[in-house]
Structures are given as C-alpha cells and as structure tokens.
Amino acid sequence: xxxxxxxxxxxxxxxxxxxxxxxxxxxxxxxxxxxxxxxxxxxxxxxxxxxxxxxxxxxxxxxxxxxxxxxxxxxxxxxxxxxxxxxxxxxxxxxxxxxxxxxxxxxxxxxxxxxxxxxxxxxxxxxxxxxxxxxxxxxxxxxxxxxxxxxxxxxxxxxxxxxxxxxxxxxxxxxxxxxxxxxxxxxxxxxxxxxxxxxxxxxxxxxxxxxxxxxxxxxxxxxxxxxxxxxxxxxxxxxxxxxxxxxxxxxxxxxxxxxxxxxxxxxxxxxxxxxxxxxxxxxxxxxxxxxxxxxxxxxxxxxxxxxxxxxxxxxxxxxxxxxxxxxxxxxxxxxxxxxxxxxxxxxxxxxxxxxxxxxxxxxxxxxxxxxxxxxxxxxxxxxxxxxxxxxxxxxxxxxxxxxxxxxxxxx
Amino acid sequence: xxxxxxxxxxxxxxxxxxxxxxxxxxxxxxxxxxxxxxxxxxxxxxxxxxxxxxxxxxxxxxxxxxxxxxxxxxxxxxxxxxxxxxxxxxxxxxxxxxxxxxxxxxxxxxxxxxxxxxxxxxxxxxxxxxxxxxxxxxxxxxxxxx
Ligand SMILES: [Zn+2]
Numbered sequence: 001x002x003x004x005x006x007x008x009x010x011x012x013x014x015x016x017x018x019x020x021x022x023x024x025x026x027x028x029x030x031x032x033x034x035x036x037x038x039x040x041x042x043x044x045x046x047x048x049x050x051x052x053x054x055x056x057x058x059x060x061x062x063x064x065x066x067x068x069x070x071x072x073x074x075x076x077x078x079x080x081x082x083x084x085x086x087x088x089x090x091x092x093x094x095x096x097x098x099x100x101x102x103x104x105x106x107x108x109x110x111x112x113x114x115x116x117x118x119x120x121x122x123x124x125x126x127x128x129x130x131x132x133x134x135x136x137x138x139x140x141x142x143x144x145x146x147x148x149x150x151x152x153x154x155x156x157x158x159x160x161x162x163x164x165x166x167x168x169x170x171x172x173x174x175x176x177x178x179x180x181x182x183x184x185x186x187x188x189x190x191x192x193x194x195x196x197x198x199x200x201x202x203x204x205x206x207x208x209x210x211x212x213x214x215x216x217x218x219x220x221x222x223x224x225x226x227x228x229x230x231x232x233x234x235x236x237x238x239x240x241x242x243x244x245x246x247x248x249x250x251x252x253x254x255x256x257x258x259x260x261x262x263x264x265x266x267x268x269x270x271x272x273x274x275x276x277x278x279x280x281x282x283x284x285x286x287x288x289x290x291x292x293x294x295x296x297x298x299x300x301x302x303x304x305x306x307x308x309x310x311x312x313x314x315x316x317x318x319x320x321x322x323x324x325x326x327x328x329x330x331x332x333x334x335x336x337x338x339x340x341x342x343x344x345x346x347x348x349x350x351x352x353x354x355x356x357x358x359x360x361x362x363x364x365x366x367x368x369x370x371x372x373x374x375x376x377x378x379x380x381x382x383x384x385x386x387x388x389x390x391x392x393x394x395x396x397x398x399x400x401x402x403x404x405x406x407x408x409x410x411x
Numbered sequence: 412x413x414x415x416x417x418x419x420x421x422x423x424x425x426x427x428x429x430x431x432x433x434x435x436x437x438x439x440x441x442x443x444x445x446x447x448x449x450x451x452x453x454x455x456x457x458x459x460x461x462x463x464x465x466x467x468x469x470x471x472x473x474x475x476x477x478x479x480x481x482x483x484x485x486x487x488x489x490x491x492x493x494x495x496x497x498x499x500x501x502x503x504x505x506x507x508x509x510x511x512x513x514x515x516x517x518x519x520x521x522x523x524x525x526x527x528x529x530x531x532x533x534x535x536x537x538x539x540x541x542x543x544x545x546x547x548x549x550x551x552x553x554x555x556x557x
Contacts, residue, residue, distance in 0.1 A: 137502070273497055
C-alpha cells in the first residue's frame with residue numbers, strides 16, 4: 001500500500017492574489033447577491049431559463065439591476081446546454097468579462113475565484129456567476145438523467161462492460177477502497193446521511209425534510225454496493241447565481257457583504273497504477289491548505305464547513321482531507337455525531353447538502369455558505385460564522401476547489 | 412452489450428480476439444502502461460510497442476451496481492495487473508457479490524467472446540492453475556442514478 005499522503009509533501013504557497021487583496025482592501029472581493037430559483041422536480045423550463053432567472057434573482061438580491069453587471073461567468077450542468085447566449089437572454093450590453101467554464105462540481109468555487117481576481121484587478125466590477133441544470137424530465141426516472149447517452153465503443157466500452165457506466169458505480173469503487181484501507185463502514189457513511197438530514201429538517205429550502213435513522217439508511221435499496229440510495233445525492237432542476245463585486249461597492253448594497261478571503265483548486269490526476277491515491281485522498285488535501293494560507297487562517301478557525309456531498313463518501317473523505325480529523329478517521333468522526341446539528345466546534349453542511357437539500361453541483365455548498373456567512377440561516381444558523389469553508393468536487397474526485405468566506409472585511 | 416472498436420482500440424481488440432491483453436511498452440524507457448495510455452508517465456514519450464500481459468492481477472477495489480429491483484447487475488473490479496497498470500474490468504464467477512472479496516485478492520484475466528462485438532477481457536478469482544466455467548452474470552444495463 002502506498003502512502004497516500006506522500007505526494008502531498010510540498011507545502012502549498014499562498015496564491016499571489018492574496019497580496020493584491022491586502023494591498024488594496026477596497027478592491028478585495030465580496031459576494032453581494034444570491035439567487036436561487038424554484039428547485040427540484042420543476043418541469044417545463046430549460047437550463048437557460050433557470051440560469052437567467054437565477055441571475056436576475058441574484059442581482060435583485062444585491063439591490064442591483066442586470067444592467068449593472070459587467071461580467072458573467074457560466075457553468076453548465078451534465079447536459080451542457082448553457083452557453084454564452086445567456087448574456088443575450090439577459091440583455092447584457094458591453095460586458096468586460098464573459099466566459100464559460102467547466103470543472104464539474106468544482107466549477108462554482110472556480111467561478112467565484114475568477115470573479116474575485118477580476119474585480120480585484122479591475123478587469124470588471126460586478127460579475128455574476130451562474131449554474132443551472134434541468135436533467136429531470138417528467139415521467140422519466142431520475143436514473144436516466146445521468147445515464148450515458150451514447151452506445152459504448154473502444155476503451156469506454158470496457159467501462160460499460162465492467163458495470164461502471166454510472167457515476168454511482170465509479171464512486172462506489174472509490175468508497176470501497178477507503179473502506180478496505182481504513183476500515184470505514186457502511187454505517188459510518190450512513191451517519192453522514194443521518195446528520196445531514198438532521199440539518200435539512202431545519203432548512204425550508206431543502207427538498208427532503210423527514211428525519212431518517214441509520215436503520216433507514218441501511219434498509220434503503222442498494223444503488224452500487226457499497227452505496228445505498230441514502231448515500232447518493234438528489235438530482236434537481238433549477239439554477240443558482242451569485243454576484244461578486246469589490247468590498248468598496250459592497251458597502252452600499254442591499255445585503256451584508258460576504259468577503260472572499262481565500263481560494264484554491266487542486267486536480268490530483270490520479271495515475272492508473274499502484275501509486276494512485278484514488279479513493280484515499282481527494283484534491284481537498286491540497287486546495288484546503290492553499291486556500292487557508294491565502295486567508296491567513298488555519299483549519300481550526302473554520303466555524304462552518306459546507307462540503308461537497310454528491311455521496312456521503314465524498315463528504316467523509318473531504319472531512320479527512322481538510323484536516324477536521326486525521327486521515328482514515330472520517331468514519332469514526334461521522335459516527336461520533338460531529339456532522340449533525342449541535343455536533344462540534346465546526347458546523348458541517350448546515351443546509352442538508354446535496355444529499356437532502358438540493359443538487360446544484362458546487363452551488364449547493366456555496367449558496368448555503370453565503371446564507372450562513374450573512375447570518376440568515378434561521379433555525380439552522382450556526383452559532384459562529386466568522387470563517388466559512390466551501391468545497392467543490394468534480395468528476396470522480398478528479399477536481400477540487402476551496403473557498404473561504406467571511407462576514408468580516410480585512411485580514 | 413456488444414462493444415464496437417474505434418481507431419484507438421483497434422490493436423487492443425485484435426489482441427483480445429487472440430486471447431491476449433495488450434499493454435503498452437514505452438519505446439523510450441520501457442515502462443509498461445495501460446492499454447489506453449497516450450503518454451508514458453515516466454518519460455512523456457508517446458511511442459509504444461504492444462506488450463502482452465501475463466494475465467495475473469490483484470483486486471484493488473470493487474463495486475456491485477444494482478438494478479431498480481435490488482438485483483446485482485455485475486461486479487465491477489478495479490484491478491492491478493502484475494505488470495503494474497490498473498484496469499477496470501468485469502469480475503466473473505462471484506455468486507454472492509462482495510461476500511468473499513478483499514483487497515489484494517489474486518485474480519486471473521480471461522476473455523469472453525460477445526456476439527456482434529469485440530472480445531472483452533474479464534477477471535476471475537485465481538484458483539491455482541485451473542479455470543472454472545461459470546454462468547455469466549447478467550450484462551450491465553443503464554446504471555441507476557439517484
Ligand atoms: Zn517512458
């Protein structure tokens with residue numbers, strides 16, 4: 001067994017952008033608008049419809065008009081049906097920044113990072129970042145939404161033959177490797193699901209609000225052993241957007257600003273050979289320390305962590321890789337109840353996450369982080385919110401992004 | 412489900428039809444890579460010669476996708492070949508999925524002819540020089556997604 005952490009020995013250097021922010025605090029970036037459309041089994045609307053709706057809502061939330069935007073960053077979901085035409089749908093003129101990016105679940109963090117760099121460098125002043133997706137069709141199983149659409153050929157055909165056409169099965173392979181290496185159990189994965197449902201019960205935005213028990217998790221049908229149904233996220237139609245501007249401009253807007261203190265990405269590029277850390281270590285092990293260094297903080301300072309949770313396993317692995325517990329002890333950490341309401345020093349996935357609230361890729365943790373940093377979490381508001389961590393995960397643990405947010409300006 | 416070849420996999424499926432699992436040996440440094448490798452991970456060379464695998468492998472991880480009625484569809488295995496590369500292949504001959512499996516379990520590569528498609532490599536649990544004939548586990552269908 002290789003040492004999964006041996007490849008992470010380089011200490012990450014803080015991105016140069018942190019120096020820029022400190023040199024001119026007026027230009028430091030802040031999230032000032034959040035727009036969440038109707039969400040879930042909402043039929044008859046396309047992804048571009050949801051995206052435009054989300055941007056309009058985010059701009060209105062900030063106390064701005066769409067004409068105030070001079071930047072737009074777009075991330076499309078699995079159907080790849082969003083594009084630069086969105087600027088036309090929103091009647092945006094004379095944009096100084098317009099781009100489409102795709103890092104799957106890491107995209108929301110990446111968009112906020114690029115928007116932050118843009119506003120702090122003067123490339124643009126007011127940038128909307130949007131994700132929308134409409135994979136669900138009325139009368140069709142949710143399984144079809146993410147199923148492969150082309151007949152298999154070539155080496156991809158072997159993946160289909162092996163039973164790995166679905167993302168579920170590929171994550172099941174990752175989870176199993178963690179289980180056989182560290183002794184992680186299905187019950188420990190279940191503890192993640194139970195904890196997050198505990199939060200969702202308190203979240204009016206959540207789609208699943210009936211409490212569940214560990215027995216419910218164990219009895220839920222097997223999707224891809226070792227993953228049960230309750231280990232898997234929802235699939236939702238909808239859209240979410242945020243607006244990023246400078247701290248100086250943020251002062252005059254409608255919502256309390258949420259300052260962007262740090263960000264980083266990590267893309268492990270697992271080799272298909274014995275030294276691969278696939279299933280054992282995610283990109284969070286690198287992007288977490290790098291983002292914290294940029295923010296001048298340590299993991300002990302994190303009050304709220306909104307972790308990407310396409311599966312219970314993804315959240316459990318991220319808990320370890322960020323350093324909330326030791327490597328291999330994520331299962332025991334979850335089992336201790338640390339992830340549920342009233343759990344411990346750090347509040348985790350306070351909205352219920354993608355498992356129980358809504359599945360909008362990286363916008364799920366980001367939107368809840370903005371709500372928590374504003375102190376608008378109502379029944380589920382964490383007692384402390386000085387530093388909020390947001391993780392994004394894409395592919396099958398292939399892509400990772402980290403954001404650190406705070407209601408406080410300055411460093 | 413029959414698999415069609417494409418340009419990148421033609422040589423590989425010529426190999427499986429002969430009962431050979433062809434890996435790629437780097438012409439620069441000799442490192443052996445997976446059949447679908449495009450660049451040598453050691454020296455970045457892009458020229459390879461085919462290198463038949465011995466067929467010995469070990470189990471790294473496995474998953475058992477189920478259909479909506481809760482029936483196991485197949486056992487998907489992540490395997491490490493004796494030559495080093497990892498492959499994702501169907502694990503055959505396991506009646507009760509997951510029951511007797513463990514990381515590091517020795518496996519053997521064999522080949523299954525498929526009507527109207529290419530011959531596919533599969534793995535089974537190694538049994539000291541003897542191959543058992545087993546009923547095929549039902550072919551995988553569209554994977555369920557939450
Ligand atoms: Zn080489």
